[in-house]
Amino acid sequence: MTQTLSLNDPIKASEINPKFRLELSKIDGSEKILQCFQCGTCTSDCPIAKFSESYRPRQLIRMAQLGLKERVLKSETLWLCASCFTCTDRCPQDIEVASIIRVLRNLAAEKGIFPTVIREQANSILESGYAYKIPLLREKKRVQLDLPTLPKNDPEKIRIILKKTGIQNLLEKWENNFGE
Amino acid sequence: MENKYLIFLGCAVPYRVASYEISSRKILQKLGIKLIEMPEFNCCGLPLDMISHESMLTLSARNLVIAEQAGLNIITLCPGCAGTLKKVNKVLKENRTLKDKINNNLKETGLNFKASVETKHITQFLIEDVGVKKIEETIINPLSSLKVAEHIGCHLLRPKHFIDFDDPEDPKVLKTLIEATGAECLDYMNETECCGAPSVGVNDKVALKLAHDKFKNVKIAGAQALITSCPFCHVMFDTNELRIERVFSEKYGIPVLHYPQLLGLAMGITPEELGFKDLRVDASKILTQVIQGVK
Numbered sequence: 001m002t003q004t005l006s007l008n009d010p011i012k013a014s015e016i017n018p019k020f021r022l023e024l025s026k027i028d029g030s031e032k033i034l035q036c037f038q039c040g041t042c043t044s045d046c047p048i049a050k051f052s053e054s055y056r057p058r059q060l061i062r063m064a065q066l067g068l069k070e071r072v073l074k075s076e077t078l079w080l081c082a083s084c085f086t087c088t089d090r091c092p093q094d095i096e097v098a099s100i101i102r103v104l105r106n107l108a109a110e111k112g113i114f115p116t117v118i119r120e121q122a123n124s125i126l127e128s129g130y131a132y133k134i135p136l137l138r139e140k141k142r143v144q145l146d147l148p149t150l151p152k153n154d155p156e157k158i159r160i161i162l163k164k165t166g167i168q169n170l171l172e173k174w175e176n177n178f179g180e
Numbered sequence: 181m182e183n184k185y186l187i188f189l190g191c192a193v194p195y196r197v198a199s200y201e202i203s204s205r206k207i208l209q210k211l212g213i214k215l216i217e218m219p220e221f222n223c224c225g226l227p228l229d230m231i232s233h234e235s236m237l238t239l240s241a242r243n244l245v246i247a248e249q250a251g252l253n254i255i256t257l258c259p260g261c262a263g264t265l266k267k268v269n270k271v272l273k274e275n276r277t278l279k280d281k282i283n284n285n286l287k288e289t290g291l292n293f294k295a296s297v298e299t300k301h302i303t304q305f306l307i308e309d310v311g312v313k314k315i316e317e318t319i320i321n322p323l324s325s326l327k328v329a330e331h332i333g334c335h336l337l338r339p340k341h342f343i344d345f346d347d348p349e350d351p352k353v354l355k356t357l358i359e360a361t362g363a364e365c366l367d368y369m370n371e372t373e374c375c376g377a378p379s380v381g382v383n384d385k386v387a388l389k390l391a392h393d394k395f396k397n398v399k400i401a402g403a404q405a406l407i408t409s410c411p412f413c414h415v416m417f418d419t420n421e422l423r424i425e426r427v428f429s430e431k432y433g434i435p436v437l438h439y440p441q442l443l444g445l446a447m448g449i450t451p452e453e454l455g456f457k458d459l460r461v462d463a464s465k466i467l468t469q470v471i472q473g474v475k
């Protein structure tokens with residue numbers, strides 16, 4: 001995640017992918033991208049935009065509409081959305097704004113671009129079934145605290161179902177991009 | 181279904197928020213609710229939604245199938261888990277093609293999703309299934325001298341068309357439950373705004389600024405404690421309060437309690453039994469006040 005060109009940087013014609021918005025309009029979650037009329041409600045009500053200098057949901061959507069595919073997918077700010085869904089609840093066009101962000105993130109992930117924290121959680125889920133590996137000490141503490149022991153699960157089953165969704169591939173691509 | 185529910189702990193609670201689990205189990209027990217441990221559960225799927233929507237749907241559906249096999253509805257402590265399980269149940273129920281696809285992912289492990297169970301967060305369960313009246317009947321130590329503020333958490337309310345609970349712009353449920361304990365629940369600026377937790381690890385500065393804004397407004401309102409119903413919000417506030425005080429050179433001294441801890445106190449359960457010693461921000465001042473009943 002190195003490139004952080006925003007809409008403010010000059011746009012080169014060669015950068016534009018005119019079919020990107022149509023591609024998005026066919027994906028579950030970003031169907032309504034063409035209906036965004038850039039009113040700015042999402043940005044003005046976004047708690048992250050309020051405290052971040054770079055994160056603006058309206059701008060990301062505009063960039064996607066314009067076909068700045070690479071710029072959007074490589075943008076670090078894409079990962080700042082807190083998924084609070086305020087924008088989704090308030091968009092006057094009934095656009096699932098947070099879902100569009102999610103679709104854009106999924107597309108970036110297909111290129112192996114996503115933050116380290118998410119990589120760690122994904123690895124932990126593959127290894128243990130949980131997003132955070134529960135240390136043995138915690139398990140022992142549960143007994144002391146009189147809490148029921150955690151159920152035994154079989155991480156192999158999780159790996160089998162996640163093989164179908166291709167999570168392992170995304171992690172491999174991440175390693176190629178950012179690994180040692 | 182009878183008075184028996186599966187408890188879905190999710191990942192964050194067993195990993196680092198024991199006080200929430202301890203106090204929740206205590207109050208549910210007092211209310212006569214029988215909890216069955218959810219067998220073989222896995223992460224609700226939410227963290228993977230960011231990189232793979234299909235993985236989220238699949239992981240979530242697996243949990244739902246396990247509950248279907250047990251024939252019991254689910255109670256969760258984490259609003260993120262509740263929101264995810266609810267949403268996935270609804271989406272797959274309404275979208276046949278997607279449901280077939282997800283079932284195909286689950287097939288090799290012998291599972292098949294049917295959409296036959298309901299999921300509720302403990303807050304929703306308390307208001308809808310237990311009811312304020314029954315809760316009030318269990319109060320033996322009304323917290324009438326206490327003024328608090330609430331932070332309900334985004335995923336308990338949004339997106340509205342999936343969650344369909346309370347009013348996301350003016351939430352009242354947690355307030356109502358707080359007032360059932362006798363405490364007063366104060367309004368404050370930007371009450372429904374995000375705690376900042378989702379930005380931790382991506383942009384810690386933004387995360388801290390959000391939490392700082394919360395403390396600032398809660399303090400202006402004059403609250404003696406902040407009441408949460410989400411493990412992530414709780415960790416965000418409780419573990420960062422001292423740091424925020426340092427970074428922004430301000431002083432709050434506002435303890436952050438899980439709602440079940442507050443209710444537990446009003447039910448006459450001791451602070452020890454409610455996991456108070458796990459809290460980072462000292463709550464002894466309000467404990468002395470409510471336990472002796474003096475202002």
Ligand code: SF4
Pocket residue numbers: 035036037038039040041042043058061090091092093094095097
């Ligand atoms: S609120 Fe909706 S219509 Fe307005 S800019 Fe945001 S996405 Fe577009």
Ligand code: SF4
Pocket residue numbers: 042045046047048049057080081082083084085086087088097098101
């Ligand atoms: S869901 Fe994301 S973009 Fe929308 S308001 Fe919340 S943080 Fe901002």
